[in-house]
Amino acid sequence: MTTTRPRLSEVAALAGVSEKTVSNVINNYPHVTPRTREKVERALSQLKYRVNLSARSLASGRTGFIALAVPGLSNPYFATLAGHVIQAAAAQQWTVLIEQTDGDRNPESEVVGGSTSYLVDGIVLHPESLTSADLAARADSTPLVLLGEKPLNHVADRVVADNVAAAADLARHLLDGGRNRIATIGLDPHSELMASGLRSEGVRTALAEAGRQLDPDLSIGVGSYQRADGAAAMARLLALPEPPDAVICFNDVLAMGALSQLNRSRIAVPEQIAIAGFDDIEEAPFAAPSLTTIKWDTKRIAEEAVRLLAERHGSSEALPQREIVVGYELVVRESTAPVR
Amino acid sequence: MTTTRPRLSEVAALAGVSEKTVSNVINNYPHVTPRTREKVERALSQLKYRVNLSARSLASGRTGFIALAVPGLSNPYFATLAGHVIQAAAAQQWTVLIEQTDGDRNPESEVVGGSTSYLVDGIVLHPESLTSADLAARADSTPLVLLGEKPLNHVADRVVADNVAAAADLARHLLDGGRNRIATIGLDPHSELMASGLRSEGVRTALAEAGRQLDPDLSIGVGSYQRADGAAAMARLLALPEPPDAVICFNDVLAMGALSQLNRSRIAVPEQIAIAGFDDIEEAPFAAPSLTTIKWDTKRIAEEAVRLLAERHGSSEALPQREIVVGYELVVRESTAPVR
DNA sequence: GGAAACCTTTCTAGCGCTGTAAATCCGCTA
DNA sequence: TAGCGGATTTACAGCGCTAGAAAGGTTTCC
Structure with missing residues (x-):
């Protein structure tokens, strides 16, 4: 248990001023004479005073x-x-x-x-x-x-x-690069409104602009945003009779997992399959190959x-x-x- | 600003008991009759009461x-x-x-x-x-x-x-695998006592057991534990007239940086250079190649x-x-x- | 039937700090 | 020298809750 710490009253007593003046000094209230301030500060440091934040918060209504x-x-x-x-x-x-x-x-x-x-x-x-x-x-x-x-x-x-726009940009970039079968890996959307839903929408938008549509077989839902989920989803895509030539993962962690699966399966990235993510996490530029992504x-x-x-x-x-x-x-x- | 939230006294008034009884209910004080408890709990939920933690902490001395x-x-x-x-x-x-x-x-x-x-x-x-x-x-x-x-x-x-023992194990593992020139990448030790110092000591111990010693040229100090530091350090090692055939990085983040540099330089890992780290961060098993490390x-x-x-x-x-x-x-x- | 014994609930103080308002001080002006 | 006005400082009342002890109720036992 903690021993007793100095309180405002003790500092005030030592400095020979009122508690409130000490409080004023601590809180940088402007109207304190330099002399008083100095006296108080000396007492403060002599006693190694630390404000009790619970008390302050109770009194002030601000919790900090x-x-x-x-x-x-x-x-x-x-x-x-x-x-x-x-x-x-x-x-x-x-x-x-x-x-x-x-x-x-x-x-x-x-x-x-x-x-x-x-x-x-x-x-x-x-x-x-x-x-x-x-x-x-x-x-x-x-x-x-x-x-x-x-x-x-x-x-x-x-x-x-703007998740929709970002995802669309990503898909367009892939299309521009000559990719034809674009897959997505993302959370089964709890709701249309969450990131996965929006990013998915963005991809669909870009595909539609190019006169294509998202192949339902190429849209893999995962249970969570972990590396292992990305790897497993990628494995499923690779097992398809006609695998994709590009994969958009709805976050970088999934993408890193997918990438590891590709490396493991000796699939050349980006030659055979391109891969991209969202978030630009620290490891993205250091991956092999380095990861294309959306940076917020x-x-x-x-x-x-x-x-x-x-x-x-x-x-x-x-x-x-x-x-x-x-x-x-x-x-x-x-x-x-x-x-x- | 927050509007007024219900206080203990209001709950007490609604339940028709004293404040302390309400407090007893909230804190699971054993001697409260089921009837009283139920009355209080009804009031509690009716008012959506939430305890004010600042006040509690001030009164109880426990901050939470x-x-x-x-x-x-x-x-x-x-x-x-x-x-x-x-x-x-x-x-x-x-x-x-x-x-x-x-x-x-x-x-x-x-x-x-x-x-x-x-x-x-x-x-x-x-x-x-x-x-x-x-x-x-x-x-x-x-x-x-x-x-x-x-x-x-x-x-x-x-x-x-036991950082020393762990580092020694790692070094021995490398030596057992036929590695001859072991390098280290780690923080310039602020003090002998910090992780870098201890891990370095462990490596030296294992080398000494095998009748060798750490080549000072192969011991690279970095300014911080970032991926970029690991990559830069690796680049320095590769530039050496006689590069190492194994590198122990004093954490996985450095190792991932070093690994990316190796990939970039088209050095085969582990064939030409082995690499290992500490911490077993989430990405370690997903790296290409997957990373040997010390898992705490x-x-x-x-x-x-x-x-x-x-x-x-x-x-x-x-x-x-x-x-x-x-x-x-x-x-x-x-x-x-x-x-x- | 009455009192001891125990269980429940209430009462009364603060916890240490800040906000408000009032008191005091000080330098100037008339 | 008295009177003013603004600058400083102080007094004091809580903030909402819990601890400890007192008070009130109920049960049990002789």
Whole structure:
């Protein structure tokens, strides 16, 4: 157990001022004379005083925390995103609580409605299973920012990217490179509105523009976004009588799994089959061959999310629902070099 | 700003009991009659009551948080570790605050001595730069568990693995496979005691057993544990008049970087050069070729760390410094197949 | 039938800090 | 020198909850 730490009253006594003055010094209240400030600071450091954040939060109503809920940190994309959110939050004096939802509905709704929400000034959620209806029914008024997906309109502030357009760009790039049979590997969409659904739609759009359509046999659904799922899905594609000549995986982790399966099966990438993903995770440029992917501006996503939270937290008026659209970039690497 | 949430007093009024009785129900105090409990629970759910954790923590002295400080989440090893710690902590009703230190001394000492420490019931730190002396001088009495490294004796509880033995095993495996010129790529050791130093020592030990020694030219120091560092270091090794036939990277991220450089340079792995790492990150088995590495029992590390914290938090007596040694496993994969 | 013994519930203080409003101080002006 | 106005500082009341002890109820036993 922790021994007694110095309290404000002790610092005040030592410095010969009131508690409130000490508090003013700590909180950089402007109207404190240099002399007083110095006295207080001396006492502060002499006693090694540390503010008790629970007490501060109780008294001030500001908790100093925000929650970040993502499917899981083992996906490098979310790990990186979390890192950026932690940094952006630090600039606002916020500490980040990370919740892992596994993309399941229960933990997701617990985050937006459970008692975590009492503890935080705001919530950043990357939803995977929650629906618009769930969110609309939310009673809690803690500021909420939704991440990553286009949908879930008008239930909360959002920072989104255009998944449909990005996926279409990717498919067009493949078509331009001379690919004819394009396959996709992605989560069985819980809902049309989630990433998989949107990316799938983008691919279909691009194919339609080219006067083709997505062969249902070439559209593989997986249970989760793990490497092993990507590898297994790829194996299924290879077992087809007429395998694809390009595969779009709906995230890089799946793509890395698929790529490993291709290497294992001695299929030449990109000569025989091209492969691409989404997210531009750290390992993408280091893969063999390096992976073509869609790069989101993750840092900006994190910053905007925190900014939206801060704005809503700072003003008591009801702000309108806002949507920030962040850009993306098609990063072309070796894995999708054109067929000769 | 958040609108008013129901308070204990309102629940109490609705249920027709005292605040303390409501509190007793919430905290599962045993002596509450089923009838009273039911009345209270009805009121609780009717009002959608959520406890205010700041107030609880102020009143009870238990914060409900622990801090986990690691260099950074972008290293998949730490991301995975963080995931496990979050899970283990949840079992103790603890929420985890993640701090990213970048392995720098300032953030590390801020974690163990700064005001975060006022806010948490315990700290799990994976130190990179902090020395025994720093830790010994620590005034703060918040329970602290050190992770990962052997050293830093007698300043805090530790969960460690035998880095020297693991590295020696790896080197022996390479020697057994017929490798003659073993190189290492690792952080310029801040101190002999950190992972790089210990792993390096293990390699030297195994070489000495075999009557050889580490060629200084084959020991490359890097500035950080990133993929690009591994690739650059590998490039330097390849530029040598007499390149190595095996490379031990002091973590998997470096190894993946080195591997990509090898692939780029069309060097056959493992035929021309074998490569190995530490940590068994998720992508290791999916690399081409799959990566031989040392696998720590990360889940157990997380669990033991949380357990140590819980024990120290739960008892007011001064427990002795404890050290938990977790095992490791040499996972042999394709990247170190023996030379023919 | 009455009192001891035990189970339940209520009462009363804070936990350590901040916000508000009021008190005090100080330098100037008239 | 008194009077003013703004700059500083202080007093004090909680924030919402839990701990400990007192009070109130009920059962049991002689």
